[in-house]
Amino acid sequence: MANEQASTATSNRLKLVLAWGFVGIPLAWGVIQTLVNAIKAFQ
Secondary structure: OOHHHHHHHHHHHHHHHHHHHHHHHHHHHHHHHHHHHHHHHHH
């Protein structure tokens, strides 16, 4: 039973990391691009 709980916890952790990556990577890219364009606009 403990092995099954550890497997479920690992599976949930993997899903959580993938979900944050799916959202976080494009979000970070958008923020970086916005900052780069803002720097260009104010120079």
